Amino acid sequence: MIGLISATSAGAAARDRLAAAWPERTRVYEGPVGDAVRAAFAECEQLVCFLATGAVVRLVAPLLGDKASDPGVVCVDEGGRFAVSLVGGHGGGANELAYEVGELLGAEPVVTTATDAVGMPGLDMLGFPVEGDVAGVSRALLDGEPVALEAEVSWPLPPLRVTAEGTYSIRVTDRAARPADREVLLRPPSLVVGVGASRGAPVDEVLELVEGALRDAGLSARSVAELATVDAKAQEPGIVEAAERLGVPLVTYSAEELAAVDVPNPSDAPLAAVGTPSVAEAAALVRGGELLVPKRKSAAAVAMATCAVVRRPARGRLAVVGLGPGARDLLTPRAKAELRRASVLVGLDQYVDQIRDLLRPGTRVLESGLGAEEERARTAVAEARKGQAVALIGSGDAGVYAMASPALAEASDDIDVIGVPGVTAALAAAAVLGAPLGHDHVSISLSDLHTPWEVIERRVRAAAEADIVVTFYNPRSRGRDWQLPKALAILAGHREPTTPVGVVRNASRPDESSRLTTLADLDPATVDMMTVVTVGNTATRRIAGRMVTPRGYRWQAAPNSGSAAGQEGAE
Numbered sequence: 001m002i003g004l005i006s007a008t009s010a011g012a013a014a015r016d017r018l019a020a021a022w023p024e025r026t027r028v029y030e031g032p033v034g035d036a037v038r039a040a041f042a043e044c045e046q047l048v049c050f051l052a053t054g055a056v057v058r059l060v061a062p063l064l065g066d067k068a069s070d071p072g073v074v075c076v077d078e079g080g081r082f083a084v085s086l087v088g089g090h091g092g093g094a095n096e097l098a099y100e101v102g103e104l105l106g107a108e109p110v111v112t113t114a115t116d117a118v119g120m121p122g123l124d125m126l127g128f129p130v131e132g133d134v135a136g137v138s139r140a141l142l143d144g145e146p147v148a149l150e151a152e153v154s155w156p157l158p159p160l161r162v163t164a165e166g167t168y169s170i171r172v173t174d175r176a177a178r179p180a181d182r183e184v185l186l187r188p189p190s191l192v193v194g195v196g197a198s199r200g201a202p203v204d205e206v207l208e209l210v211e212g213a214l215r216d217a218g219l220s221a222r223s224v225a226e227l228a229t230v231d232a233k234a235q236e237p238g239i240v241e242a243a244e245r246l247g248v249p250l251v252t253y254s255a256e257e258l259a260a261v262d263v264p265n266p267s268d269a270p271l272a273a274v275g276t277p278s279v280a281e282a283a284a285l286v287r288g289g290e291l292l293v294p295k296r297k298s299a300a301a302v303a304m305a306t307c308a309v310v311r312r313p314a315r316g317r318l319a320v321v322g323l324g325p326g327a328r329d330l331l332t333p334r335a336k337a338e339l340r341r342a343s344v345l346v347g348l349d350q351y352v353d354q355i356r357d358l359l360r361p362g363t364r365v366l367e368s369g370l371g372a373e374e375e376r377a378r379t380a381v382a383e384a385r386k387g388q389a390v391a392l393i394g395s396g397d398a399g400v401y402a403m404a405s406p407a408l409a410e411a412s413d414d415i416d417v418i419g420v421p422g423v424t425a426a427l428a429a430a431a432v433l434g435a436p437l438g439h440d441h442v443s444i445s446l447s448d449l450h451t452p453w454e455v456i457e458r459r460v461r462a463a464a465e466a467d468i469v470v471t472f473y474n475p476r477s478r479g480r481d482w483q484l485p486k487a488l489a490i491l492a493g494h495r496e497p498t499t500p501v502g503v504v505r506n507a508s509r510p511d512e513s514s515r516l517t518t519l520a521d522l523d524p525a526t527v528d529m530m531t532v533v534t535v536g537n538t539a540t541r542r543i544a545g546r547m548v549t550p551r552g553y554r555w556q557a558a559p560n561s562g563s564a565a566g567q568e569g570a571e
């Protein structure tokens with residue numbers, strides 16, 4: 001819960017905007033400010049105070065305990081210009097919250113924690129449990145001192161500015177080691193514990209068995225990703241509670257699925273009880289991996305539980321990220337976050353240039369020139385298969401005439417794929433032109449590099465006959481100059497010469513230009529590869545210099561009637 005505290009009416013107005021935007025996440029504290037801050041500090045994970053930083057410092061100072069448990073505190077000034085992360089930047093999530101509040105109120109987030117300030121992830125913000133000298137190693141990273149990365153388990157980490165050797169080190173391990181001096185241990189969620197239990201098995205017996213197995217094998221409980229068992233045991237209290245106490249999810253599989261897993265120690269008892277010769281080993285191994293602890297039984301006189309431990313294969317992470325048409329503010333926040341999450345970036349050199357300043361120090365950039373699409377797709381997938389966090393970028397939306405399809409055609413289900421949509425050139429151009437896409441529309445690429453012209457022509461013809469608004473991508477290059485006139489001629493066979501045509505070059509880029517003309521008047525020589533051309537349908541009109549395609553004929557005929565047609569079209 002986020003506690004909200006304000007003193008003045010301006011503060012209260014901003015506070016109410018937050019409360020309205022996040023009704024589930026926030027609680028308003030009224031009354032004298034001192035009491036409100038103290039109550040919220042005791043009851044909430046985070047506070048947003050619409051008060052001067054000085055006032056908040058004085059109020060929270062006596063309440064502070066330690067940074068692992070204190071709430072994160074963000075201050076917003078009277079004018080709503082700044083959202084200051086004051087206390088609990090990482091552990092309390094105040095840095096993150098300052099960004100969120102800033103976004104919502106249009107305030108500048110102010111973050112002074114060193115790692116965030118220079119664009120490096122805090123070691124305690126990587127999403128993994130950490131142990132050891134977090135402050136020392138973070139400082140070394142910041143100061144550019146050599147920090148070695150030892151990955152005993154390869155896992156898709158965000159970029160860290162690391163070297164092969166150093167006085168400081170970061171070790172990625174699921175082993176139960178203690179951190180050395182000047183060392184941080186990162187615990188990847190690499191272990192799966194399979195468990196089986198007879199009805200009524202006590203939670204303590206299950207837990208002791210699991211903890212004993214991990215201890216004897218020298219493994220860290222903090223790397224356990226999940227407990228796994230058979231569907232029939234999904235409600236077994238001893239197993240459910242053991243997962244809860246370990247703080248991990250319980251996943252279950254059907255008996256058939258488990259019966260199909262090849263295990264070293266099958267037995268008859270579970271086969272009779274739940275229909276699979278192995279529960280613990282099979283549930284741990286069902287998604288593949290290395291069996292570190294074969295089935296063992298609990299130590300009770302009549303053993304009621306079994307467990308087995310598997311190290312699952314690292315799954316790489318491939319984010320396919322659309323950068324939008326060019327302007328930085330048309331790059332979505334999610335795309336930005338994925339660019340900073342990746343330790344390997346793959347893309348066309350000119351697109352890499354567009355976002356290079358956003359990358360975290362230590363990001364490995366694999367850029368290549370025009371035409372190397374297949375190679376880029378293969379590289380991105382190969383890096384993800386090695387267990388890396390990879391971002392494959394494209395302009396506009398990366399799935400539209402771009403890298404997503406060749407990459408996913410290469411990929412198998414051994415990596416995670418995250419798609420981040422982007423604003424396409426067609427949408428950016430439409431916004432410049434007016435509302436040309438108000439009714440059904442298609443995009444057609446006129447590049448016959450990978451598609452035979454007959455196919456392109458058939459599609460243009462179909463769009464012409466179906467009276468669909470068409471946006472032409474890749475409309476014309478030095479070597480390809482007859483395709484656009486040909487395509488326009490096909491459309492002209494079904495549309496008036498006066499049909500509006502919008503030409504937008506470099507939409508949203510500094511040298512953006514646009515022209516609204518007609519099918520009869522368009523001069524193809526003014527079109528190049530930085531351009532999209534949008535041709536209206538038979539209902540598209542030029543209105544006050546803008547290109548407008550009505551949402552439907554009935555809609556147009558009865559704009560104020562409140563008729564069924566009007567409602568049907570309502571958003």
Ligand code: SAH
Nearest residue numbers: 325396397400424425474506507529531532
């Ligand atoms: N994935 C991109 C399209 C890549 S194909 C998208 O979703 O938009 C390349 C073609 O897109 C160019 O030849 C041009 O026709 C068009 N294009 C890309 N960016 C553009 C922009 N900012 N303005 C106008 N056209 C653009």
